[in-house]
Amino acid sequence: MPIPTEARLQALASELKRAGITYHELTPMADTGLAHDHVWIHRIEGDDWVARLPKQSQMNLPPEENLAYQTACYQRSSPGGHTPKLYSTLPPNEALPRGGLLVEAIRGRLAQLPEDLPAIADALASLHSQPLPNAAKQAPLLAPEDPWQAMIEEVRQQANWLADAQLSCKVTQRIKQELDLLPPRLSDATPRLISFDTHPGNFLIRDDGRAVLVDLEKCRYGLPGIDLAHTSLYTSTTWDVSSQAELTLSDVIDFYRRWQTAMGESPDTDTLVACRRATWLWSLTWCAKWRAQHLNAKDGQQLGEDWSAELTDPNVIDHVRDRVEHYLSLPIIDHVHSELQCLQASL
Structure with missing residues (x-):
């Protein structure tokens, strides 16, 4: 299934025209994720933009609230100078039921590990x-109010899907x-602006x-250790075919220390x-949740969270399925x- 579809491109073109945004070409970008379609907007004047067209809301928000949330992000x-600029949003309507965001088009290559970890640490x-x-x-x-308790609650809520994931x-x-090894409290739980999606x-x-x-x-305003982990676990x-790498313990320690140096302060090792x-x-x-939900039919009405495989290129779904099965295996x-x-003893 081609993503975005021709109808989706035509809808985007109509909305850009309605907003008075001129361009000379729209180029669909490869479908590599589960949450957005992306279209490169070749503008007549000024730098190019990218249209981010939600397929669902991973925050389980309705369309208007989802756009407001992403706008704030x-x-x-x-x-900080390490994220794309947001230029405009396209409101949800019949043609684009989840609307869209128009952001700065970033020209660059995909990150390669471990060599790009220092640059990523600085960005974080x-x-x-x-x-x-x-x-x-x-x-x-x-x-x-308590970002650590909120994280534990979110993990335990997702853990309810273990019963439906048909795991051994x-x-x-x-x-x-x-799950039982998670401490009830942390000695240092100072919140910061974090991404929560830094793979x-x-x-x-x-x-x-x-x-x-x-x-x-x-x-969200949470614990920076979550972003550090999400980058280097x-x-x-x-996860990504184009940037797969298995880091050594030394790579991980160097990454954490580079971030600590850039920050000038750091939570303790236990945190x-x-x-x-x-x-x-x-x-x-999340893997258990996806395993339980992805064969469901797509949600035609709620327009919140939706992991239906119908929304995404079959090759991407095959890749996600492979990774999910791998990560949920006992050896991994x-x-x-x-x-x-080892990290507890070395960091």
Whole structure:
């Protein structure tokens, strides 16, 4: 199934015309993800843009709220200089039921690991260094009073899908054992602006070596250790076909230390490792959730979260299925568990 479809491109063209945005060509970009279609807008004047057209909301938000949330993600992260600028939004309508965002087109190559980890660490530090707004100005982004408890609750909520994922008893038991290792509290749980979706495939490297985080949908005020983990965990670095790499313990330690240097301050080791375990468990329970839901028919009415395979290129679905089965296997669960123990002793 070609994505975006011709009808979707025509709808985008109509909305751009309605908004008075001129261009000379629209080029569909490869379908590589589960949440958005992307179209390169070759503008007549000025720099090119990219249209991000949601296929669903990973935050389970209705279309208008989803656009408002993503708008805030781009606006809040932009001062750090390592994310695309947001130029405009296209409101939801019959032609584009989930609307769209028009963002800066980033020219660069895909990140390669481990060599681009220092640039990625600097990009994350630029995000995490943003001043924390007062409580009244944090909305619409998630800003839980206790970000660690909020993370645990989100992981445990997703863990409810373990019962429907048709996993072996041994795999389910191992995941529950890891859940039991999450500490109830952290000694350092200072919130920062985080992306919550920093796997390496979401970074592009410009010609000057600067890393740019291009996919911003789930930002919140949470714990930076979650982003560090999401960038460097096995379940993240082996996700994208184009940037797959298995990091050594030394690679991971160097990455954390580069970020600590760029930040000038850092949570303690126990906090960073706890965030790493929680992020890994978030990924595992998401895999269970996807395994249980992806064969459902697409949602034609709710327009919130929707993991239906009908929304995405079959080749992408095959890739996701392969990764999900791999990460939910006992050998890989044991592998990541061992890495966590080593990191605790070495960081």
